[in-house]
Amino acid sequence: MERPSQRPASRRTNRALRGRIFSRPHRVVPVASFTATKVLWVKQNEPEIAKKVAAVCLPHDYLSWRLSENYPDISKIFTDRSEASGTGYFDPVKNVYLGEIFEYCLGHSAILPTVLGAEESVTNVRFELAPDGVRIGAGMGDNAGAAKGLDLEPGMFAVSIGTSGTVFGSSNKTSADSSGTISGFADADGQFLPLVCTLNAARVIEWGASLLGVTLDEFGELALNARKHSGGIRVIPYLEGERTPNLPNATASVEGISLSNGTRENFARACVEGMLGGLAHGASVVADAGHLIESISFVGGAAANKAVQKIAGEIFNFKINFPKPQEYVALGAAKQAAKLIGL
Numbered sequence: 172m173e174r175p176s177q178r179p180a181s182r183r184t185n186r187a188l189r190g191r192i193f194s195r196p197h198r199v200v201p202v203a204s205f206t207a208t209k210v211l212w213v214k215q216n217e218p219e220i221a222k223k224v225a226a227v228c229l230p231h232d233y234l235s236w237r238l239s240e241n242y243p244d245i246s247k248i249f250t251d252r253s254e255a256s257g258t259g260y261f262d263p264v265k266n267v268y269l270g271e272i273f274e275y276c277l278g279h280s281a282i283l284p285t286v287l288g289a290e291e292s293v294t295n296v297r298f299e300l301a302p303d304g305v306r307i308g309a310g311m312g313d314n315a316g317a318a319k320g321l322d323l324e325p326g327m328f329a330v331s332i333g334t335s336g337t338v339f340g341s342s343n344k345t346s347a348d349s350s351g352t353i354s355g356f357a358d359a360d361g362q363f364l365p366l367v368c369t370l371n372a373a374r375v376i377e378w379g380a381s382l383l384g385v386t387l388d389e390f391g392e393l394a395l396n397a398r399k400h401s402g403g404i405r406v407i408p409y410l411e412g413e414r415t416p417n418l419p420n421a422t423a424s425v426e427g428i429s430l431s432n433g434t435r436e437n438f439a440r441a442c443v444e445g446m447l448g449g450l451a452h453g454a455s456v457v458a459d460a461g462h463l464i465e466s467i468s469f470v471g472g473a474a475a476n477k478a479v480q481k482i483a484g485e486i487f488n489f490k491i492n493f494p495k496p497q498e499y500v501a502l503g504a505a506k507q508a509a510k511l512i513g514l
Contacts, residue, residue, distance in 0.1 A: 200351030202417055204368070207259030211276040218278075226282035227273075229254050231310055239294045239307050249293060250284035253315035253364065256357040261286075263357035264345055289359045290510045308511045311359040311503065314339045314366055317470065318358055319503030321494065325362065326465035328457070328489075330450050332473040335414075336372030338453040339364055342462045352415055352456045359507065365462050367453030369415050371423075372446055373473035375408040379442035383435055390439050391478035397440035399485075402432030406445035415453060443482050446473075451486045458489075466490045470499055 201208045206229065214221040225245060228236070232250045241247035255261040260273040266286060274280050287293065287309035296305040311319065314337055321329055328340025339356075346355030346365045358364040380390035409421040425441070458464045467489050473479055475496055483491055 200349065201259045202351050202354075202414065203419065204354075204414065205257065205259035207272060207276045210273070214276065214278050221278055224277060224279075224281050227277070228284045229258075231312070232284045235307060235310055238296055238300065240297050241294045242297065246282055247294070248282065248284040249287050249309060251289065251309035251311050251315075251359055252286055252357045253312040253359045254310070255284070255286050256364075257312060257354070263355065263363065289361070289507060292511055306511060308507055309359075311507065312356070313500050314356070315359045315364055316500035316503035316507075318364060319360070319506055320497070320499030320501070321468055321470070321503075323358075323468075326463045327468070328454065328464050328466070329468045329470055330454070330474070330483075332372045332446075332450075332469065332471040332479065334372065334374055336369040336446070336450050336471075337366055338368075338450055338457060338467075339366035340457070340462070340464065340467075344461065346460060346462075348456075348460055350456075351417055352453065353460055359503075365457050365460070367415055367450075367457060369449045369453065370413050371408045371410050372450070373471065374410060375406070375442050375446040376473055376476065376479075378410060379406075379439060383439065387476060391443075391476045393436045393439035394443050394478035395440075395481060397434070397436035398432070401441035401444060402434070402437040403427045403429070404432055404437045404441040406438075406441040408442065408445040408449070413449075415449065440478070440482070443476075443478050444486065447479065447483055447486050451483075451488075454487060454489060464489050466492060469493050470496075 210227060226248060228248050228250065231254055232248055236242055236248045252263060252266055256263040260269045262269055268283050270280065289309065292306045292308050294307060296307050317329060317331060318339065318341060323329060323341040325341050325343045328338065331337045341358060342363045342365050345363050346353045352367055354366045354368065356364040356366050376387060376390060380387050383390065405426045407424045409418060410423045412419040412421050454464060454467065467487060469483060469491060474493060480493055
């Protein structure tokens with residue numbers, strides 16, 4: 172049985188779903204990462220299970236519900252607009268679910284989480300866990316949390332380089348990208364969060380360092396000592412398929428090696444260039460779609476690598492900066508919590 176994340180729907184049904192979604196004003200392409208596509212996969216591959224589904228929510232929503240006094244009332248699951256916008260059956264402009272799309276995917280209606288505002292709370296943490304009456308908020312998606320932690324405003328974007336890579340930022344306009352490159356998410360505070368995601372980011376550097384038998388810092392030093400453009404070596408870093416472009420079955424490759432350029436240094440730099448190249452392309456697609464990008468902040472574990480910092484300055488055609496390393500997602504959650512209690 173194929174995993175939902177790999178191939179959740181046939182091409183024909185995915186085109187049908189795409190047509191239904193594109194008839195709506197928010198217009199997103201239902202790639203494998205969207206909840207709508209995964210729900211459709213369940214209907215197609217596990218129809219008896221799909222018939223028994225009473226509610227659909229994200230893991231974040233489920234945990235919030237289990238921690239809250241709303242549990243075990245399944246009708247009282249809640250979420251926020253940033254998470255809802257990643258389902259494929261939510262309109263972030265009108266902030267409403269698109270029931271027709273959801274029912275098409277599952278085959279029938281079901282309970283969906285109530286979408287709360289960023290500073291809204293409808294319940295406390297369960298008494299046995301927090302007897303002092305601790306409120307629980309809507310929370311937000313990880314990238315929306317990072318955006319809040321970074322205090323991103325329209326025109327300010329970020330590149331997060333973790334296991335996967337993301338380009339995202341604050342915008343006052345929604346996205347309508349028929350190519351599926353841009354995910355038209357919402358942020359937690361009423362703006363929009365156009366986002367491009369690649370599956371292969373820091374893991375490319377970790378893989379390259381492992382092949383060469385060096386530490387990540389040593390790998391960065393090798394890359395810094397390489398020729399520009401890696402002497403002609405090119406790494407296509409699709410180590411686990413790729414989401415942008417949508418190539419789930421793709422594999423990685425190394426091209427252009429010769430006796431004259433086949434050095435450890437050039438290979439190291441080619442890995443960094445290949446990883447950053449996909450993210451830079453994503454930023455360009457976002458800008459070409461009409462989203463203002465005035466600056467890009469680089470965050471995530473690999474953003475601290477000196478080679479990543481130097482090469483990013485050569486590849487990205489935007490003003491870039493490297494803020495102090497912090498847990499920006501957690502910082503965003505803390506800021507939301509502070510607002511919730513009036514701080």
